[in-house]
Amino acid sequence: MISKRDQILDIAERGYRQGGFAGLSFRDIAAALDMKSASVHYHFPHKEDLGKAVVERYTDNLLDNLGAPDAADDSVKIRLARLVEAYRAAYAEGESSCLCAVLGSVSPQLPPAVQEAVNSYFTRLMTWTETALAEDGPSANLNASHIISALQGAMILSVAMGDARYLDQVAEDLAEKSGI
Amino acid sequence: MISKRDQILDIAERGYRQGGFAGLSFRDIAAALDMKSASVHYHFPHKEDLGKAVVERYTDNLLDNLGAPDAADDSVKIRLARLVEAYRAAYAEGESSCLCAVLGSVSPQLPPAVQEAVNSYFTRLMTWTETALAEDGPSANLNASHIISALQGAMILSVAMGDARYLDQVAEDLAEKSGI
């Protein structure tokens, strides 16, 4: 049985991804779980606490799904395919953006703790990707920061246009450039 | 002398880029211009009207700055450099995201007219870029949708991390790939 705390995190993650940090209220969450907003405050006293927890769980989940970036029996191509698949899956569930694209785009107006969590998301993801590419040697025309940028942007385009084609296009390009 | 209407659009554009559509109120705008919120409603009766006008002006301004995508005496490289420079300049003023990245990432929860305006922004920008690349022939490893995705994503990363490096990186990659 899933704890109420986790149910709140689930609703909040979906809500923030669809409508931004300001677009989801304690009352919205309470209504979705058939409880009162005061009870949501019991689990997360301030909105900043909730935002931080949502982003941290989101980050941990992604990195879990990505697995080790330096497993000996994986090629760069396979690793990048896992990365792309994670973003594709994230888009597929609810046709919504990456949580940290939504929040990161308005970073300066977020509560400090949420800002830091978003920052940490990108830092950790960048480190993972750099490690995943490391063995490719100097021949690689692939760059971690470009890959992350392209994926994040493609997700936004897909959401804004209501069409997964943009994400598909980037996935295709990366598959092609990452080897055979 | 700049009209009050345009002053409102200026404030709104900056505000939406920094804090999203829900992050800027009629009262915020009024306070910035030393007037009353009711007077802002005089110029833009509903928030949807304001959002639509802001996005449409933003789109027109960008396409004006980009110039013709098929001028005979421009190379693909020069055209892409103009595109990249437009995004760099947009980031530089206030270290904030592209308006349509901020709005597009939460598109499904925007008022319909604003949604449509954002959609039109991406459609027009994509058409411009496709035309700009058209003469490059089949040899090109450049793709309009990938370029726009990378620029949008890089802008978000730069804002989220407070560091223009990500935008710089994409700019560098594109300059390299678009020929000598």
Place this chain on the structure above:
DNA sequence: TGATACCTACCTATCGATAGGTAATTAACA
């Protein structure tokens, strides 16, 4: 005189947050 561009004053709805209370469970101890 009649637009234009404001204003005052207000409305309803909602926001994040808090105070104070309650039933049910769990821990500590005589």
Place this chain on the structure above:
DNA sequence: TGTTAATTACCTATCGATAGGTAGGTATCA
């Protein structure tokens, strides 16, 4: 073992602040 204390997970009710929006008045000008 039975009693007490504390904790968990909610509740009702309310706070001050703020949201978008409106009705009606006023000053300025052609």
